[in-house]
Amino acid sequence: MQIRRTTQLNNTQPLNFRAGKKTNASQTSTFAPMDQLDLSVEAQRLSQANDIRQERVAHIKSQIAQGVYETPEKIDAAVDRMLDEFA
Numbered sequence: 001m002q003i004r005r006t007t008q009l010n011n012t013q014p015l016n017f018r019a020g021k022k023t024n025a026s027q028t029s030t031f032a033p034m035d036q037l038d039l040s041v042e043a044q045r046l047s048q049a050n051d052i053r054q055e056r057v058a059h060i061k062s063q064i065a066q067g068v069y070e071t072p073e074k075i076d077a078a079v080d081r082m083l084d085e086f087a
Helices: 041-048 052-068 072-086
Strands: 002-009 031-038
Touching: none
Parallel strands: none
Antiparallel strands: 002 031
């Protein structure tokens, strides 16, 4: 996967950089950033795979909505995994 930012020139009027001369916004070129995402064939294949367990997702969403998903034990386990990964 590659993510690139390219810039396109929207206004092709020349810039005037002479000392003491002011220019207004209509006299300057503006750049509009344009993001681009390229996925490899393998990434495209994986993104189309439907191996998401919908019943599991629904159960977790329900727990989050009820405010019972995050428990101290789950948070401790997540922190431990994160520390193991970065340590």
